Amino acid sequence: MDDLKAKYLAQIADATDENALEAVRLAAVGKKGEVALKMRELGKMTPEERQVAGPALNALKDEINAALAAKKSGLADAALDARLRTEWLDVTLPTRPRRTGTLHPISQVSEEITAIFAELGFSVAEGPRVDTDWYNFDALNIPGHHPARAEMDTFYMHRAEGDNRNPHVLRTHTSPVQIRSMEKMGAPLRIICPGGVYRADYDQTHTPMFHQVEGLALDKNISMANLKWVLEQFFAAFFEIDGIKTRFRASHFPFTEPSAEVDIQCSWVDGQLKIGEGDDWMEVLGSGMVHPKVIAAGGIDPDIYQGFAFGIGIDRLAMLKYGIPDLRAFFESDLRWLRHYGFSCLDVPTLHGGLSR
Ligand code: PHE
Numbered sequence: 001m002d003d004l005k006a007k008y009l010a011q012i013a014d015a016t017d018e019n020a021l022e023a024v025r026l027a028a029v030g031k032k033g034e035v036a037l038k039m040r041e042l043g044k045m046t047p048e049e050r051q052v053a054g055p056a057l058n059a060l061k062d063e064i065n066a067a068l069a070a071k072k073s074g075l076a077d078a079a080l081d082a083r084l085r086t087e088w089l090d091v092t093l094p095t096r097p098r099r100t101g102t103l104h105p106i107s108q109v110s111e112e113i114t115a116i117f118a119e120l121g122f123s124v125a126e127g128p129r130v131d132t133d134w135y136n137f138d139a140l141n142i143p144g145h146h147p148a149r150a151e152m153d154t155f156y157m158h159r160a161e162g163d164n165r166n167p168h169v170l171r172t173h174t175s176p177v178q179i180r181s182m183e184k185m186g187a188p189l190r191i192i193c194p195g196g197v198y199r200a201d202y203d204q205t206h207t208p209m210f211h212q213v214e215g216l217a218l219d220k221n222i223s224m225a226n227l228k229w230v231l232e233q234f235f236a237a238f239f240e241i242d243g244i245k246t247r248f249r250a251s252h253f254p255f256t257e258p259s260a261e262v263d264i265q266c267s268w269v270d271g272q273l274k275i276g277e278g279d280d281w282m283e284v285l286g287s288g289m290v291h292p293k294v295i296a297a298g299g300i301d302p303d304i305y306q307g308f309a310f311g312i313g314i315d316r317l318a319m320l321k322y323g324i325p326d327l328r329a330f331f332e333s334d335l336r337w338l339r340h341y342g343f344s345c346l347d348v349p350t351l352h353g354g355l356s357r
Pocket of ligand 1: 172173174175253256259285286287288309310311312
């Protein structure tokens with residue numbers, strides 16, 4: 001038995017791959033292996049002999065099996081080591097230029113806006129693009145008969161025949177997230193919400209899907225002056241141009257009172273859009289003090305809390321900042337356009353590191 005043991009342990013130690021090891025296993029402890037043959041001989045032994053030989057054979061079998069298992073995992077480790085030595089990758093190498101994708105200007109501008117408002121203490125909130133007409137309209141003080149519903153050229157979701165529930169809509173603005181954030185977080189509150197919105201409209205400065213970033217600040221003593229200061233801070237940081245001219249116009253929204261719209265000075269000459277010169281203005285946002293009914297709809301007491309809200313057109317800002325004259329090009333997926341106007345995905349915009357490079 002000692003000979004058997006010495007022979008097989010040596011063979012196991014010498015096996016150089018899994019196939020060789022399997023051959024040793026079959027020869028030693030397989031069904032027709034040498035240990036099995038020896039076990040069969042137990043029947044011919046006297047009971048006394050068997051009492052000694054039986055346990056000894058079992059122990060031998062266990063020992064060989066243990067050695068096989070240890071060798072097997074050793075071989076696997078060695079195989080992995082060998083593979084790791086050949087299949088290595090230098091992650092510091094530059095990417096292949098042809099495969100470098102770019103960040104869409106809308107994504108870039110959303111990141112820039114988020115970076116600026118984060119610095120001002122606003123966190124990012126989100127809401128669904130398909131929403132109920134309660135969140136999109138009623139809760140924002142736009143009742144069923146209100147002309148603003150028609151003005152917004154809303155896309156309504158299909159309703160099954162006989163379904164009389166209120167229809168869902170593709171949100172026409174990010175303002176429903178004001179209500180959802182108030183419900184979720186209560187007051188005081190400081191959030192922005194960037195995202196896609198939808199209206200049936202199509203020309204050089206309108207597409208049926210576009211992007212807004214909603215802002216909402218609620219506290220006990222927030223005034224219109226805070227709104228104006230925050231927006232001015234924002235424009236100064238965003239456009240990275242000294243003395244950029246903006247125009248605050250008195251306006252009307254059902255969900256703010258008083259309300260103001262903000263335009264940015266620009267010129268359109270020979271199909272070129274330039275910011276900060278000329279006598280054209282491009283409207284980029286709507287804003288105002290949140291209507292008490294809207295604060296109440298969000299579950300917050302308007303006698304205690306007040307605040308401001310704004311909705312910025314992200315695409316409009318991108319057009320102005322990066323001189324892109326036609327909004328429709330944003331969504332045509334023309335690779336040449338994307339390469340020209342795209343941004344490196346590795347340059348994350350921050351206020352201290354630079355918003356755009
Ligand atoms: N929701 C308005 C729009 O889409 C913009 C807005 C937001 C105005 C918040 C005031 C306050 O035109």
